[in-house]
Amino acid sequence: MAEPGIGEQLAFTLQNFAPGVSDNVTNQNALLRELKKKGNIKTVRGGRTLVEHLTYAEADYQRYSGWDTLSVQQATVLDAAEFTPVQSAVPVAISGRDERINRGREQIRDIVKVKAQNASDTMANRITQDIYSDGTGTNQINGLQALIADDPTTGTVGGINASTFAFWQNKMVDVSDEIGTVNAANVLSGMNKLWLECTRGTDAPDLITSDDTYFTLYEENLQPLMRFSSEQEADAGFMNYRYKRARVLYDGDATTTGHPVGMYFINTKYLCFKSYEGANFQPTQKIRATNQDGTVMHILWMGNLTCSNRSLQGRLKS
Numbered sequence: 001m002a003e004p005g006i007g008e009q010l011a012f013t014l015q016n017f018a019p020g021v022s023d024n025v026t027n028q029n030a031l032l033r034e035l036k037k038k039g040n041i042k043t044v045r046g047g048r049t050l051v052e053h054l055t056y057a058e059a060d061y062q063r064y065s066g067w068d069t070l071s072v073q074q075a076t077v078l079d080a081a082e083f084t085p086v087q088s089a090v091p092v093a094i095s096g097r098d099e100r101i102n103r104g105r106e107q108i109r110d111i112v113k114v115k116a117q118n119a120s121d122t123m124a125n126r127i128t129q130d131i132y133s134d135g136t137g138t139n140q141i142n143g144l145q146a147l148i149a150d151d152p153t154t155g156t157v158g159g160i161n162a163s164t165f166a167f168w169q170n171k172m173v174d175v176s177d178e179i180g181t182v183n184a185a186n187v188l189s190g191m192n193k194l195w196l197e198c199t200r201g202t203d204a205p206d207l208i209t210s211d212d213t214y215f216t217l218y219e220e221n222l223q224p225l226m227r228f229s230s231e232q233e234a235d236a237g238f239m240n241y242r243y244k245r246a247r248v249l250y251d252g253d254a255t256t257t258g259h260p261v262g263m264y265f266i267n268t269k270y271l272c273f274k275s276y277e278g279a280n281f282q283p284t285q286k287i288r289a290t291n292q293d294g295t296v297m298h299i300l301w302m303g304n305l306t307c308s309n310r311s312l313q314g315r316l317k318s
Helices: 006-027 030-037 096-101 105-130 187-197 212-225 231-235
Strands: 041-044 050-053 080-083 086-095 171-174 207-210 240-243 246-250 262-266 271-283 294-307 314-317
Touching (some): 006 294, 050 294, 086 105, 096 294, 105 294, 187 212, 207 212
C-alpha cells in the first residue's frame, strides 16, 4: 500500500492541528489567556453580527410617598451593541516540486511539521497584534484601541456612538496633563486615579496590560518588594505583578507604532473573544491550483473581540 503523499499528510495534520492553533493564539496573548480562564472565549453558530447585551442601562428612578402618581415613562436606553464579524486566513501551500521531492516518510514528516507550525505561529502573531489595534484596517479585529479608546468621547463602537451616549465611554487618564512627566515616582498616582474611575462597588479591573515604558516604571516603583504575582503567568512567559486585585502584565504587542505609551485597565468580565463555527482556526479542504503546479489549504478565523460595558474599562497614557 502506497504511503500518503505530503499533500494528504498535511491535510490530515492540519485537521488535527486546529485545536492547537486555537491554543497557540490564546496562550500568546495576555488578554486572551485571561478571557479563556473566565470562559469568555466562545464559539457562535451564526448570525450577521455578534450581539452583546449591555450591562448598563438606567430607567427612571422616582422617590414617592403613599398614593403619589408613579411614572410610566420608558427610559430611552440601548439594549445591545452589535459587532461586525471579520475574517482572517493563513495559506498553507505545497508546490508540486516539494510534493515530489519529499516522498520519503522522514522528509514528509519534517516538512509537514514545519509548515503546520509556521501557519499556527503566523495566525497567533497576527491575531495578537490585532487585539491591540484600533480596528480601522480592512477586515481588522475591533481591538483595544477601539474598545478602550484614547479619546473616549468620540467614535462608534458596536454600532453605538460614544459622543451621543456617555454611558458607552471608557475612562481615560492622561498622566502628562494631570500629573506631569510620568516617572517611577508618580506612575502610581495615575494608576490610583484611573482605578477609582473604573471601579463600581466590587466591580473593578482584573487585568492591566502594559507596554514596555509603563511596565518598567511600575517595576522600578516595586523593586524593593519585587515578586511575581502568579507563577502560572510567569511560567507562560508573561512578566507580571499585582496591583490591588489586578494582575499587571507586560505584553509586547501593547507597544504599537504611533500609539501613545501606557496601560489598559481591563475588566475582563465584559469582554469576549467570539469565533464562528467552521472558522475557529480551522483548515479548509485541500485545493489544486488551476493554473499552477501545487495545492493550497487555508486556516480560517472569523469573529471579533466584543464588549458589553465600556464604562468600566480604562486607558492610562502620556
